[in-house]
Amino acid sequence: MAPVASPAFDDYLKTVYAHTEWQEAPITPSQLAAALGIAPSSVTEMVKKLAAAGLVSHQPYGAVRLTDAGRDRALQIVRRHRLIETWLVSEYGYAWHEVHDEAEVLEHTISDRLLNAIDERLGRPRFDPHGDAIPDARGRAEREPFVLLADAAPGHSGRVLRVSDRDPGLLQQLEDAGVGVGARITASGPDVRVDDSPVTLPAGAAEAIWLTA
Missing domain, CATH: 2.30.30.90 (Ferrous iron transport protein A (FeoA))
Structure with a gap:
C-alpha cells in the first residue's frame, strides 16, 4: 500500500525517528503518547493506520519501529524541519529557543522547490541550531560518537x-x-x-x- 500523505502521519514518524536518534531503545506507545501530548488510545489507532500503510511495525503492547519506507519518510520531514529552523535563525534572527514551533507549521506547507532553495542559500548545512544532523536530499546524515x-x-x-x-x-x-x-x-x-x-x-x-x- 502506498504511504498516505498526511501531516499527522509525518508527526508520528518524525517522533519515532527522533526517539532513537540519540539512544538505542525503541519507543513504546506510551512514550509516543507522552512525546506527542495526546491520549494513548489515539496513539493506538494511529499506529494501526501507520502499520497498515507499511510505515511502522508494531505488535500489541510492543515497541513501535519504523519500516524502511517509514524511515525514508521520517528523514524527509526531519530534513524539512531542521532546514527551516536553521533558515529562521540564519536569515531572520530567531533565537534557537523560538524556532521549533514555527518549523512544526512550515514543514508541512513549503514546497520542495523552496526547501531546496533554502538549502542552497544556507550552503547546504549539515546541522541545525541545536546540533541535530540535517539529512541531505538522499536521507544521509552524519554524527560523531x-x-x-x-x-x-x-x-x-x-x-x-x-x-x-x-x-x-x-x-x-x-x-x-x-x-x-x-x-x-x-x-x-x-x-x-x-x-x-x-x-x-x-x-x-x-x-x-x-x-x-
Whole structure:
C-alpha cells in the first residue's frame, strides 16, 4: 500500500525517528503518547493506520519501529524541519529557543522547490541550531560518537554536539550560561566548566546536552 500523505502521519514518524536518534531503545506507545501530548488510545489507532500503510511495525503492547519506507519518510520531514529552523535563525534572527514551533507549521506547507532553495542559500548545512544532523536530499546524515552529559564520567571533556529543543525555557537558560553547540564542557556534576569557566547548570540540563565521546 502506498504511504498516505498526511501531516499527522509525518508527526508520528518524525517522533519515532527522533526517539532513537540519540539512544538505542525503541519507543513504546506510551512514550509516543507522552512525546506527542495526546491520549494513548489515539496513539493506538494511529499506529494501526501507520502499520497498515507499511510505515511502522508494531505488535500489541510492543515497541513501535519504523519500516524502511517509514524511515525514508521520517528523514524527509526531519530534513524539512531542521532546514527551516536553521533558515529562521540564519536569515531572520530567531533565537534557537523560538524556532521549533514555527518549523512544526512550515514543514508541512513549503514546497520542495523552496526547501531546496533554502538549502542552497544556507550552503547546504549539515546541522541545525541545536546540533541535530540535517539529512541531505538522499536521507544521509552524519554524527560523531557522543555521550549524554548525565552519563559522562567525572572529568570527561567534550564539545557540545547537541542540545535538546524540547524545553524552550531550558534553552534560554543555557544560552544565558554560555552553553551552546560547539562549547567545550568538562563534566563534574551540576557545576561544570564551560570553555574553562565554572558554570552551574540549570535543573535538567545534564539530560539535555550531548558531548563528543
